[in-house]
Amino acid sequence: MTFRNQPTQALLACLTTTTLLTACTPNPKAGHPNTAPPPSTSTGAPASTPIVPTSQPSSPPTPSAPPDRPAAANGLTLAAADKFIRYYSELLNYASATGDTAPMLSSSEAGCENCKSYAKFVQQANASNGLLQGDYLERVTDIPELYRGENGRLGGSATVAIGAYTSKQSAGASPINLKAAKYTREFALSAQGGNWVMYEMKLVKQ
Incomplete structure (x- = not known):
C-alpha cells in the first residue's frame, strides 16, 4: 500500500491534532510488528505457529556505535x-x-507511543542477547510521499523491506520464523530543536 496519489484522511487528521496515536495507531505495537510474533487477535495478520528453522540465518555484525x-x-x-526518515530507520536497526x-x-x-x-x-529481545537472529534489518527503499500539515507537523509514508529472520520472546521460548516481506511505514514528524523528530509511526504489511 502506497500513498503516492493522495494522503490518507487518517494521517491528515493526525497532523491537525495532538492525539495522533488515537487517529493513526489502533495497535500500540504497530511501529514494527514484525519484530515479535503476530498477536492472535491482530487483524490482517495470519496466525503464526512457532517454527524451529532447520538452519539458523546469519545475522549482520553488531554495530559498535549508533549512526x-x-x-x-x-x-x-x-x-x-526524507533524510531523517532514512536515518531513523538506521536508529531502529541499531536498537x-x-x-x-x-x-x-x-x-x-516523548509522547510517541x-x-x-x-x-x-x-x-527485551535483540540481536545482542541472541533473541533476534537473521536478516532483521529494515531497508527504506522509497519515500513516495511527504506533505505538511497544521501545527508545523509533516506526514508521509515510506516503503520498507525486511529480510527473513527468527525472533524469540525469551531464551527458553520457541523461535518464530519470519519470512522476508515489504511494509509501508506511515509516519508523522514534528519539529524539535530546529530538526524533525518522529511524532508517531505505524508499519503496515503490503
Whole structure:
C-alpha cells in the first residue's frame, strides 16, 4: 500500500491534532510488528505457529556505535525530512541489534507511543542477547510521499523491506520464523530543536 496519489484522511487528521496515536495507531505495537510474533487477535495478520528453522540465518555484525545524524537530515525542509526518515530507520536497526534504544528515543517525541513500544520490545529481545537472529534489518527503499500539515507537523509514508529472520520472546521460548516481506511505514514528524523528530509511526504489511 502506497500513498503516492493522495494522503490518507487518517494521517491528515493526525497532523491537525495532538492525539495522533488515537487517529493513526489502533495497535500500540504497530511501529514494527514484525519484530515479535503476530498477536492472535491482530487483524490482517495470519496466525503464526512457532517454527524451529532447520538452519539458523546469519545475522549482520553488531554495530559498535549508533549512526550519526547526517547533515542533510538537519533542518525542517522536506528534503531534510526524507533524510531523517532514512536515518531513523538506521536508529531502529541499531536498537534491534544492540538493545540500546536511547539514540532512537532521543530522535522521537516523548509522547510517541509506538516508538516507546518498539523500544520496550528490543530492550527485551535483540540481536545482542541472541533473541533476534537473521536478516532483521529494515531497508527504506522509497519515500513516495511527504506533505505538511497544521501545527508545523509533516506526514508521509515510506516503503520498507525486511529480510527473513527468527525472533524469540525469551531464551527458553520457541523461535518464530519470519519470512522476508515489504511494509509501508506511515509516519508523522514534528519539529524539535530546529530538526524533525518522529511524532508517531505505524508499519503496515503490503
